[in-house]
Amino acid sequence: MANIDLSTFDKILVLDFGSQYNQLITRRIRDLGVYSELKSHKLSAKEIKEMNPKGIIFSGGPNSVYADGAFKVDPDIFKLGIPILGICYGMQIMAYTLNGGVEKAENSEYGHADIEITADDATLFKGLPEKQPVWMSHGDLVTKVPEGFESVATSKDCPISAMQDLDRKFYGIQFHAEVRNTKYGNDILKHFAFDVCNAEANWSMNDFIDLQINHIREVVGDKKVLLGLSGGVDSSVVGVLCTRQLVTN
Template sequence: MSQSALPDQRVIVVDFGAQYGQLIARRVRDLHVYSEIVPCDITADEVRAMAPAAIIFSGGPASVYADDAPSIDPEILELGIPVLGFCYGQQIMAVTLGGEVGHTEKGEYGPAPLTRCGESALFADTPGEQTVWMSHRDAVSRVPEGFTVTSSTDVCPVASMECAERRLYATQFHPEVRHTAFGNELLANFLFGICGLVPDWTMDSIIEDSVAAIREKVGEDRVILGLSGGVDSSVVAALGARAIGRQLVCVFVDHGLLRKGEPEEVEAVFTEQFDVDFIRVDARERYLELLAGVSDPEEKRRIIGTQFWKEFFAVAQQLDGVKYLAQGTIYPDIIESGARKTGGKASTIKSHHNLIPFPEGVSFELIEPLDHFFKDEVRALGTALGLPDHIVHRQPFPGPGLAIRIIGDVDAEKLEVLKSADAIVREELDAYNERLFQETGVRDSERSVWQYFAVLPDIRSVGVMGDERTYARPIILRAVESQDAMTADWARLPYELIARVSSRVVAEVPGVNRVVYDVTSKPPATVEWE
């Protein structure tokens, strides 16, 4: 961790390219044990230097006998650190230690009934018959010397194996997915029963350790932060306020492209609730001038991003004693960019850390206190730090703001139309989601809407208002449901809700005479229009 002190105990997840790699780390953290993902080409010496309390091998899409199949440093299995392998992780453990993996005639995908064989510290008190989640064709056909088979299914004779003496355990199935009925119990048995870990990685300890680490690093110097009002930068600001107070300078560049009321909300939170040095830069007119006549979405993005740094550094260069630049980088940014901090084996680094256009003669050391937290952990951290719900649970919002929800060029009139229409959409769907919560008692109900907003297309349409013909703008309503943000389905909103949104937008927003509803899923579409 960069500015968050590492816990005394941690689990490393060795990633073999699994679709569930991040999920494994998340499940361990859900049990209040810190976990970190490392690539499978990590060496035993690097593992030893990290001093993990336990190791988990992830699954992976390859066959262990493929020419380019990922492998491991065999010495990792000789370090005396408890190891638990899943799917490919079981297979690589087996072949590395002298066992065999075969290509079965019949694959096994989805839920499968499993039967335990004898005693096992991993299975402990879980039932003798249970349902697990399988996803494989290859499977262990002969276990290594010293291992015993601890469970099987009709298709897979070695559904799990272990060598208790060496504290090596493995399953062909995936305990990390919810479809494995006792998966959480198996993980807990490994972490607490076998490894002897303590579930002490809690939000209170995270805040305490992070605050101490920031104070130690910063000392008497000042830190500057580009505060967007989004979840990540706001949590960094709240954490910085707790750690160093007014040594933190929050620069909020108001480009005029946020949603209605958001700039005022951001300023109120960080001037009234948190004791930081808050600077609001009114750049609205400058952005409108730069965006005038620009319709290409990529050019809009370039202009908005470039101008942000110009505005930001214009302020930064006027300040004295600023040594550090804080950023809201989170763990998925690090993982997906390949910017790994252990072993230096990253293949591609596209992280924005390296893209900050420092003016000539200007540079700051980076502080990234969230760089080992997942998004939901960042939200939980924000709540624990006292941030209001409208920031902590803010919907995903594009960096260029409303500029890419206006199709075509951007001007003051279009911004006003879109802000007013979008405010109505959010008000009505906020209320709808809240009603669902009251009915179900679950905030993340599958029936609730994940993201919803208005889009202003670059067209006009004919209409009739009163006795007069109109030629005005349409508004597109976009509302989607999603569990992982990788895919999304259009929300089946009640007709009466769509009708109410339409009636209000046409009646309350001058210049709009039509509302349409986007009923396209992702894929083939994306959530945003540009």
């Protein structure tokens, strides 16, 4: 079994702002063949730079950017020259941090909506229908795009449903591309990963399994392991990986 080094794979970071779909975002990116990690929104620009990602995704979240204790982001992240995609709250925190406008929506949205693409050069929607169904879940919305951005999609209750800054490769979508209810969500994530971030599809789950088994071998060595199984997914996966490497111990 070859030693696997994660630094050899192109990586897209997902910053966690509290969305119930966080793990799903990383799953969708990994399904494209690009390695993805879920990390805290508290990561500094310096820490992110050291990780050398090809791109960053800001997840959604349940709160308003104006709420007490609202999750914020290190503004220096926007100076790294790394492409960024903001999803739902991620779009709002991008607009808020870059001095755009964010306000409480007159009509909160949760569920199906139809958006219309309004710009010919909307990178994330290249080759997709002008009108398409998406899944919205938000109480606030972006009312003014930051300097350098343009609005590229609209809907009945969300005039700025998507925005982009082509020069800095910053993108925001008010809907959830990671859920199946957004018909072309996977295509949107593909455009971000490959057309915007220029990531290479050079990762697979088999690589991850090999990496974890190698790690178990290094940590355990020739010692014995006592593993308590709860019956849940986490402990069961650990058990399977251990039995692959530690058959006799």
